[in-house]
Amino acid sequence: MLTYKINNKVIGGLLIDLDGxxxxxxxxxxxxxxxxxxxxxRGIPFRYITNTTRMSRNSIIENLRSMSFPANREWIFSAPMAAKQYVIxxxxxxxxxxTGGDVRSDFEDLPLSENVADVVVMGDPGEDINYKALTRGFQHLMDGADFVAMQRNRYWRTEKGLVMDAGAFVAALEFASGKSARVVGKPSVDFFNLAVxxxxVPKESVAMIGDDxxxxxxxxxxxxIIPVLVRTGKYREEEVRSSEIKPECTIDSFPDFEQFEQ
Ligand SMILES: [Mg+2]
Known part of the structure; x- marks a missing residue:
C-alpha cells in the first residue's frame, strides 16, 4: 500500500475537506x-469531512460524482449528519x-416542527431563510429550546466570490436570545473523533487536509490530528499569517499531497 510521511510522521489515513x-x-x-x-x-483509508449545510448526504454524493470524484455513503461525514446524531x-x-438547500431530507425521519420545538438546529440559511423564519427560531429559544449549530463558519468561496456562511446568523440568534449554540460540525472534536x-487507523496517524x-x-x-492546509478555496495568506493556529504544513493544492508519498 502507498504510504505517506509528513515531517517523519507516518500517515495511515486522511480526512479530506470538500469545498475549497x-x-x-x-x-x-x-x-x-x-x-x-x-x-x-491505492487503498489509503479516508473520509470526506464537510461543514456544508446546503446539501443532504445524497446530494453531496451526487455532486461529487457529477465532477467524477469517487463517492459512497460511508465516506461522507457532514455537519448535518452530526447535528442529527446529536438530536437523536x-x-x-x-x-x-x-437551514437552506435540501438538507431537510437528512432529517426526514425526525419529528420536525414549526410550531413547537425543544431544539433549534441551524445551518447556513442560504437564500431560503428570511426574517420570519429566524424570528420563529428566536422565539423557540426564548421558550426554552436548546440551540444546536451545524457549524459557525464565517464565509466560503463560491464561483461568484466569497459569501456569508452560517456563523453570522448563528451569532444573531445567540445575541438576540442570550443563549449559546453548541457547534456539532467542524471544529468540534467529537465530529473529528467520529470520522477517525x-x-x-490510529488517530495519531491521521492527517486532515483543509482550506479553513x-x-x-x-x-x-x-x-x-495532523493538520495540512491548502492554498486553495478560502485560503487567505494574511489571515493565516495573523493567526495563532499553525498547520503542520501548507501545500499549494490537494494533488500536491503527492510530495509526501514514500
Ligand atoms: Mg473548505
Whole structure:
C-alpha cells in the first residue's frame, strides 16, 4: 500500500475537506479528481469531512460524482449528519430546522416542527431563510429550546466570490436570545473523533487536509490530528499569517499531497 510521511510522521489515513480543497463551486481543483481516484486505487483509508449545510448526504454524493470524484455513503461525514446524531442522542421530541438547500431530507425521519420545538438546529440559511423564519427560531429559544449549530463558519468561496456562511446568523440568534449554540460540525472534536473512529487507523496517524484555518486546522489540532492546509478555496495568506493556529504544513493544492508519498 502507498504510504505517506509528513515531517517523519507516518500517515495511515486522511480526512479530506470538500469545498475549497477538491472543488470550488462546480469546478474541480486542477488534478484533484485524478489524485482522489489514485488514493482510492491505492487503498489509503479516508473520509470526506464537510461543514456544508446546503446539501443532504445524497446530494453531496451526487455532486461529487457529477465532477467524477469517487463517492459512497460511508465516506461522507457532514455537519448535518452530526447535528442529527446529536438530536437523536439527546432524545429531542420536536426539532425546528433552520437551514437552506435540501438538507431537510437528512432529517426526514425526525419529528420536525414549526410550531413547537425543544431544539433549534441551524445551518447556513442560504437564500431560503428570511426574517420570519429566524424570528420563529428566536422565539423557540426564548421558550426554552436548546440551540444546536451545524457549524459557525464565517464565509466560503463560491464561483461568484466569497459569501456569508452560517456563523453570522448563528451569532444573531445567540445575541438576540442570550443563549449559546453548541457547534456539532467542524471544529468540534467529537465530529473529528467520529470520522477517525470509522477509519480504523490510529488517530495519531491521521492527517486532515483543509482550506479553513479556523475549522479544519484548529479542529484537527484540538483533536490531535495532523493538520495540512491548502492554498486553495478560502485560503487567505494574511489571515493565516495573523493567526495563532499553525498547520503542520501548507501545500499549494490537494494533488500536491503527492510530495509526501514514500
Ligand atoms: Mg473548505
Amino acid at each position: 480543497v477538491l472543488y470550488i463551486g462546480s469546478n474541480p481543483v486542477e488534478g484533484a479528481v485524478q489524485y482522489m481516484n489514485k488514493l482510492v486505487e 442522542k439527546k432524545g429531542c421530541k420536536s426539532v425546528y430546522l433552520l 473512529e470509522s477509519l480504523g 484555518i479556523e475549522t479544519d486546522i484548529k479542529g484537527a489540532t484540538d483533536a490531535n
